[in-house]
Each structure stands twice: as structure tokens, then as C-alpha cells.
Amino acid sequence: MNGNNETNEKNTVPQNFLLITALDYRTPRKANLHFIADELVKRGTTRFFSLRYSMLSRYKADPRACIDASANRKEVFNGAECFLWKTLIHPFNTRKKPLRPLENLFFGWYKNNPSAVLVEWMEQADVIFFESGSAPIFFDLACQVNPGASKTYIASDDLDTINVAEYVRKCFDRAAPNMTAICLPSRVLSSAMPETANKHFVPHGIDHSIAGDADPSPYAAGRHAVSVGSMLFDPSFFQIASRQFPDITFHVIGSGHVRQGYGKNVRVYDEMKYRDTLRYIKHADFGIAPYKAEAVPAYLADTSMKLMQYDFFGLPAVCPMPAVGSYASRFGYHPGNAASIESAIRAALAAPHVPSRRHLSWAQVVDRLIGPQRFGDTRL
Template sequence: MKRVVLITGHYWHSKRKAGFHWLGDAFWRQGWEVVFLTAPLSWLSVLRRDYRLAYPVLEEANRLQPIKPNMWSYVWFTPWHPANLRLGMLNHLSRSWFRSYGQLPLPEVESLLKDADLFIFESTPALLLFDRCKQINPRAQYIYRVSDDLRLLNNHSIVLEKEAEVLPKFNLVSVPSQHMYRMFAGLPNIKLHLHGIRKDLFAQDYYNPYPPSEHPHVVFVGNTRFDYDFIDRASQLLPDWQFHIIGPMSNLISRKNIIAYQELPFEATIPYLKYADIALQNLAYSPGSECFTDSLKIIQYTYCQLPIVAPDYLKSSRENMFYYQPGNPDSIRQALIAAQGCDRSQISTENIYDWDELVSEWLGSSFAPVKVTTK
């Protein structure tokens, strides 16, 4: 049985299901043994009240946890990890300290890494573990799945430097958006692979969670970068419309047509997508946010043939997108009304991957041969 190690910032049992959860599941269904390695996580995460601490990550730290036959979860908890300390002097002084992160002990899991066939790194500070994995296992194939732009996440400079250093050493660099594809233009090992979805889950029958209404049900699902100003304006402009917000949004204005659900398990959100009339991608801007033109949520919304309302900095070739200028009430209203008039039957879902199809494409492709000299 072949073994894949997914090195990701996500925790397997989190309510937040990201691409790496579905990749791990797809590899397992295709007969691979899966090690889902969560990193980075350290005492710095505790100081910052990392959301993952709501789960038993400290109890499971540095111990292999069986998920099901041939699938393991491993939380790599260390004394520190490379993190932006917010002050230039502290970031400078911490460089040599953080540079040694990849050489910290890997109790219980190192023997599994030694015999793995494939490593898939997510775009996190755990990229500093790349050289260590190469030393342990130089024969394996290595994929870099760039889930996020590290610059957008305000990482410590040493993480950005490590990404630039190891990019050419991967057999494959897989990016999920046109924006990232342009960002890494010129790399011989880069491929554009949009996010997949679990089509089997979306194909199931679900009850309609919305009450009957003559007016649209508008849904947002997410956990970061929520534009509160947009929802304040939109809910006032269209008081008969119902705005359903799913995610840990703590500062939502109280208004009768804003319905907050907090964070739900992924499968519980599917009915809200399938039976919605309009979807929102109302994300607040920060440099690098353009990469969200092809986010996993955009793919899921599109698969449900939903018109999507988004800020104009997310303009793309998608025909089901309707754009507004942030802070401009007229353009917000126009975008929502235009989305309401969209012919949903014309929204194409043909080019959307199932996660199994994406994994099959990876495994069926010829990886670039990379020779890395290690000291």
C-alpha cells in the first residue's frame, strides 16, 4: 500500500473542511495510506488563542491518532514555530531561532515519513520541514499545493524566503487560482488545478432549511475576511431579502433580515447552498486577496448554480459573478438585483473537479524529475 503524507495547517477533526481534508479523503478512497500531519502548532499558538485549540490538539500532540483503517492524524506540537511577531526587531532577532524549526523532533511519526511515497505540502510555515523530509526520504515525490498566498497571510519573512528556495525543488507545484498561476509564472513545475468538491455529498437529498418566501435567500459561508460594511448596507437596501451568514462572525449587526448560524460542520452547510437563491463572496480587501477569485467556496457556489455577488477586485471570467464597489450602496444594490435576475440554468458546472478526479490527475501526470543535493 502506498503512503501519502499531507502536511497542512488544518486539524483533521475540525468543523472547517478545507481542500486538504478532501484530498486526504480522496487518497484514502483510492487505496492509499494517509498521514494527515497538522503543523505548525506551538506555544506561540496558545498565546495567540489559535482556533484549533478548541479541539483536543494538545491532548493528541506528537502522538499518532488512528482515524480509520490506514488513516492517521498527527499534530506536530513544538516549543515554537515561525510566526510574525509584529515588531521588526523581534522578527529580526528570531530568524536563527525560527530557521531551526524544521529540525525539531518528530516523535512517533518519523518512521512513517521515511517510507512514504508522496508528500503534499500546504502553503504554511511548515514549509521549513521540507529539507528535513527530503533528508529522511529523498526517493519520494513532493507536491506543493499552494492553498493560500503566504504574503496575504502576513507570514514571517523566513517563511517567504523558504518558499522561494524550495519551489523549484518540488516535483509539482499545484495552484488553485489563475491569480496564483500568474504569480508563479515561469516555474517549469507549475500546474493550474482548481479546487475540487465532494460531488457525492452535493448529490444527496437534503431538506430545504429556508422558510417559504417571495424574496431571495442570500447565503454566505466562510470564516475570515468578512466585509461587515457590505452586509450592513445590503440588509438595509433590501429589507425584505433574507441574509443567512454561516461562520464565526462575532460582530454582525442585529437586524431582522440577518440570520446568523455561527460555524457549522461542512455537511450541515450543504442544504443552505443547494436551496439558496444568491451566494455572497463579500470579502474585505487586503493585498493579495485577488487569489480568492477561484476559492473553494466559489467552486461550491458555482456547482450549486448560484449567482455570486463579490467585490470588484475579484473580477474574473466567471459568468455567474456580479460585482460591487465596496462601500458604494448603489453598486451593492445593482449587483444584488442583477444576481436575482440571473438565469441559473445557464451556469455551467462542466469544468468542476471531484476531489477524486483531481487526485487521479496528479497520480496520472508525469512529475518533473528533481535532483536535490542535501548536505
């Protein structure tokens, strides 16, 4: 089936879906798996199993801490069954080679002592999704308890970028050829994956209905720029840009940082609900993705949710050079370099407000995750 001329067929028989991830469906901060789960709920029984959470998580500012009271019990949230598996401690990458044997033993113990809920949900699933991270260590268990289930890997991140333990990497490398599909949100990620024939390109989607939730403008007269989110946030951008452009009001939403030498024309907001940010995006003169360049992987050009949202609304974006990719609506700068920041902002202010890419709906994304072989545009 051609990806540009699809019928959006859905399975007529409801299915049972299981997502295994280190995220939790109930947290306020949204990632791609939350939107995927929103769509899966419409198609059948959907379970969201959250792993690698323990007493240690409080020291890592884990976003799931806000639902700690719900740990280790089944709850239904927005139509999905959720379970946050909390253990006393959980395995992690020590990043110290001498500790590797102990680290491997710990991961092995974790893998061999799965939650009873995980086993139950695996047994009942028609489709099991393993998100990048530690989830693939349970691939063998899924094959053992439910060999007939479809097993798909969702590569939200490159494993090296998120510093997974060597044990996890080896588990994934062994499992990869036997997965039903490996779905990559960026073609750039293909080179970081094992050489297998089951890799498919499935970009992130966007909820097209947000176009109706982005009015009226929250801004007064004048020029306005917006930054949304805390991922790899670099405060130095606003320290420089706010003084270069005193006539622009910079709106920094949910950065997780207090004011740090910003000009008076920078307004800092606490984290907002996703829908509440949309007015700020649609009606801005340009958007900003102020990533720390040294930490920006090349695939972020395709997977950055904030840059996708900016482009959906036709908003020109300013971002570090590695996040520009092939998108005409983005203008790159070198962090800390005032001249390049000024040049990028001036280019964004002069750019037309038109999208530079095709945006799949989340329904179209889920169609591809369930059956990527049916779509011509998933080929790598």
C-alpha cells in the first residue's frame, strides 16, 4: 500500500496491546508513547507497563515520582490499564567497567524475576511493543509465554545516546533479528541498529485536532518567541538573545530552570499542560529549541516533538545546527556564539509561516506500527 494514498484501514477485531517502557501513561509530561497509547485505546484493550522504577528513582528526578502512590497496583487511566512496577532498587548503568560483572548480575536478576503483572499481560497480548531502553531484556520472556504475539520495537532513542547498560545492548542485539518489526522515527537511526531486514521508518505523529485548540493569542502587541519544554535546555541562549533583541518578548515555558541572567524581556513559566502551550506556539513569531549542542544526536532533527509542533503550525524555528536536519523552516546557530544566534533569529523572523513537512496523524502512525509492511513510505 502506498503511504501517500492510504485508506487508514483499522483491524475490525479489537486486539490486546501491551506497551513496555520506562514511561508511565499517567504522568503529565507527554512523549510519543502517550499519543500512541491514546490511539491504541480506541482499537482494543491497552496495557501500559512501566518498569525500572524504585527507591533510587527519587535521586534521578524521575517524572513518575508524582504517581509513586499508585505503584504496584493496576489502575485504569484514560481507558488504558496501567501498572508502575516499583522494586526496592532497580538495575542501572554504573558506567564503571570494574563494576560490569555486578551490573550484569543485577540486570540478570531483574530479568529473571519479572512482575507477575508483566507475565500476565504478556500472556494475554496480541501485540507487544518494546520501547528503547531496558524493555528488550524481557523479549525472551515474551517469546516463552506468548510465542504467537507480534513483537515490535519502538526506537524512541538510540541506545548509546541514552547510555543503556552493556547488558541491555546485548539483549537487544540478540532480540533484534527475531522482532516482528523494528520501527525507527528517523532514518538516521538505522545505522545505530543491527543489520536486519525488519527495520522500518515510522515517524512521530501529531494530533491534527490541536489546530482548533490554539486560539486566541495569549500575546500583547509586539514580537514574540516561544520555547516549550526542558529537554537538554540551554539557558545561555536566552542570556544572549534577550539582549540582542530587546524588542522581542521571549516566553520560556516549562524549562525546569529559574531565571539565569536573562534580560527583562524574558518571561519564565512553570510547566503547563500540553494543550495550554498551543496558543503560545501558534501565535508566536518564531519558536526556539534551545538544546545543548554537545548533547544533540543527529536523529533529534526528525524526532523532536517541539520542533514538529512548531512546524505543524507553520512556525519558523531557531535551533542548534545539529537539529536543523533537512527542514527549510529551521535556522541553525552555534550555542554560545552570539553572531550565529543573531543571524538565526533574523532569518526566522523573515521566513514564511508554512509547514516544511508532511505530518502523519497518530492514527496513521499506529497503522504503521502495527503493520509497517503494508505501507510504502516505511521502507528504508
